[in-house]
Amino acid sequence: AKAAGGGRTHVFGKALRLELDQQAALEAALGTALTQGEFALHYQPVVATETDVIEGYEALIRWHRPGFGPQPPDTFIPVAEKSDLICEIGRWVLREATGQLSRWTAREPERYGEITVAVNISGRHLAEAGIVADVENALARSGLPAERLVLEITESVLVDVPTAATHLLALKELGVSISIDDFGTGYTSIGQLQRMPADTLKIDKQFVTFTTPADRDLVTLMVRAAHSCGMQVVAEGVETQDQLEELRALAADSVQGYLFARPLPAEAVEGPPGVSREV
Ligand code: C2E
Ligand code: CA
Ligand code: CA
Ligand code: CA
Secondary structure (H helix, E strand, C coil), X not given: CHHHHHHHHHHHHHXXXXXXXXXXXXXXXXXXXXXXXXXXXXXXEEEECCCCCEEEEEEXXXXXXXXXXXXXXXXXXXXXXXXXHHHHHHHHHHHHHHHXXXXXXXXXXXXXXXXXEEEXXXXXXXXXXXXXXXXXXXXXHHCCCHHHEEEEEEXXXXXXXXXXXXXXXXXXXXXXXXXXXXXXXXXXXXXXXXXXXXXXXXXXXXXXXXXXXXXXXXXXXXXXXXXXXCCEEEEECCCCHHHHHHHHHCCCCEEECCCCCCCEEHHHHCCCCCXXXXX
């Protein structure tokens, strides 16, 4: 019995070691990805519910890991969040996204002059006092007016990070907009909304599928609460025309999802004007 147990431990140890090796390799590869230029941003339009007009784009990071192909953010952002690497990545994303919208605006002011770009900010980065200077620097370098930058912060970060509120107020002073991401997935009571220094509430895609009758009531509630706090509402993950109609009826201001477009590389965004429906 002793030998069998030992054998199991050995096999388990080997599998675990392999996993740890892979994890270490991933961390090492991630550490050089920035300097090697392996990251890219894809852009997904946010569309006004009533008019189909593009109001802005959300920038979503992609990593072209050599030998592995494109990596979705869920596979590496959590790893980057274990160290200050996430702040370095965050600075790069801020510079890249503001620079991109600034270049688009210079080239085609009628098409891009009024729209915003939204950037996802991690909790670790928001917790640092340096976040304010990082945003300021990105705006100064790109020449993009602050009103045209949106910072997306998840609901859980707003609740869990003690310095979040202070830093958000300083960021708002700069003139940028704040959007509460993944709303409905955390533990915020709707009553806490009015104390949050945010301009927009993004309803998480899990509610937008309207799979249960309760989803409709919850979305109705979130829209009303946001509006009564003076916030705009964006619904994310909209995949079907039915969902769009439903969200229109429930007075969500804007929508984002595969129904309109997948996140696309900058060059693909530059195609013919108008919303490309991909479904
Ligand atoms: P998120 O901020 O909630 O972004 C929305 C995610 O939903 C994106 O996944 C987007 O591609 C996906 N999506 C858009 N439309 C639809 C749809 O109609 N249906 C479905 N099922 N999904 C849709 P993605 O690009 O894989 O990003 C995943 C998460 O990674 C993001 O969630 C965000 O939390 C994080 N992330 C992405 N880029 C960055 C970044 O630059 N910095 C940081 N800190 N996090 C990022
Ligand atoms: Ca987001
Ligand atoms: Ca989200
Ligand atoms: Ca999410």
